[in-house]
Amino acid sequence: MGRVGRGLAVVGDRSAIEWTEATWNPVVGCASVSPGCDNCYAARDTAGRLKRVPVYSGLAEKPEGEPARFTGEVRCLPDRLDQPLRWQRPRHIFVNSMSDLFHPDVPEEYIGRVFEVMALADKHTFQILTKRPQRMSEQVERFYDAWCWPESGCPVADALGNVWLGASIERDPYCFRADHVRRTQAAVRFLSLEPLLGPLPSLDLTDIDWVIVGGESGPGARPMDPEWIRDIRDRCVEAGVAFFFKQWGQWVPYETESPPFHRSQHGNLIDEHHLPADLVENEPTGRWWWPDLDSDAIYRNVGKKAAGRLLDGRTWSEMPRSLASTHDKEAEDLGGAAALRVHRRAR
Numbered sequence: 001m002g003r004v005g006r007g008l009a010v011v012g013d014r015s016a017i018e019w020t021e022a023t024w025n026p027v028v029g030c031a032s033v034s035p036g037c038d039n040c041y042a043a044r045d046t047a048g049r050l051k052r053v054p055v056y057s058g059l060a061e062k063p064e065g066e067p068a069r070f071t072g073e074v075r076c077l078p079d080r081l082d083q084p085l086r087w088q089r090p091r092h093i094f095v096n097s098m099s100d101l102f103h104p105d106v107p108e109e110y111i112g113r114v115f116e117v118m119a120l121a122d123k124h125t126f127q128i129l130t131k132r133p134q135r136m137s138e139q140v141e142r143f144y145d146a147w148c149w150p151e152s153g154c155p156v157a158d159a160l161g162n163v164w165l166g167a168s169i170e171r172d173p174y175c176f177r178a179d180h181v182r183r184t185q186a187a188v189r190f191l192s193l194e195p196l197l198g199p200l201p202s203l204d205l206t207d208i209d210w211v212i213v214g215g216e217s218g219p220g221a222r223p224m225d226p227e228w229i230r231d232i233r234d235r236c237v238e239a240g241v242a243f244f245f246k247q248w249g250q251w252v253p254y255e256t257e258s259p260p261f262h263r264s265q266h267g268n269l270i271d272e273h274h275l276p277a278d279l280v281e282n283e284p285t286g287r288w289w290w291p292d293l294d295s296d297a298i299y300r301n302v303g304k305k306a307a308g309r310l311l312d313g314r315t316w317s318e319m320p321r322s323l324a325s326t327h328d329k330e331a332e333d334l335g336g337a338a339a340l341r342v343h344r345r346a347r
């Protein structure tokens, strides 16, 4: 799955994640695939507060002085498959907040059972996020091939009108994941750019309905350059793609005009006189900026809550229209939310 933020990630029928209402974890355990996994909160929780819970035991480890990491083992939990069928109130459900449904060791037959439950529980809306969208695309294609017949139509296509499918992208070399998403049949195709770790000049928004951007939080969190976000926001606005800015994460850029700050050659603010103790320090050079960033913006480590989710003075909470009407916690901020486009292959 993708980086989504910390919340009530394990059980179930409520969630603190800003863009969903509940989580459902019929699979647990995972393996890292790219830099966005480096500080995976699911691995941290699995190796930490959940390590004595039997279904999570042994799935992640926490080496001394290093981030927690998954061991690579995944466990399917068939006794959780019927959870959404028992939830009475219709809700938006994030599937597998503690794993990746399309991990190569999750059997195809089991993924099929998850999709059958989503088809049966059609009063809910399901949101699936993966860092392995090629398998997702191929798998969904096979479901449609197996379950649709010319003489009887494709009832599964109607049933899966409640399933949103997306991928996580953190750096430009992983923008190919969006290509797999746009090839996948889904009621909503979406991208989670969290933790955003660099600019995404190669990102193609064609046939993408919804984009979420978020910074990293928790131990070892890396900061996010505001210019990366503005570029993505502007391209979403231009393309009519719903844009949701979820959070700055642990770090917030120090953007104040008050002295003794002054503009650097990159246009960012630098304090050469009174550096707060919590600014990032690039020790090898003795200068004060985050070494992974191109710009010389300076950042404060204030924590996720204090950093908030304002971008240039406002919140961005756009969602595909079907969700905005029922769930958006800040509907007044919508301001031209992109229309929901339903992609179904004609058969």
Ligand code: SF4
Pocket (backbone or CB within 6 Å): 001, 002, 003, 030, 031, 032, 033, 034, 036, 037, 040, 041, 042, 043, 070, 098, 099, 100, 131
């Ligand atoms: S794919 Fe998702 S769940 Fe798996 S290690 Fe990476 S961030 Fe964690």
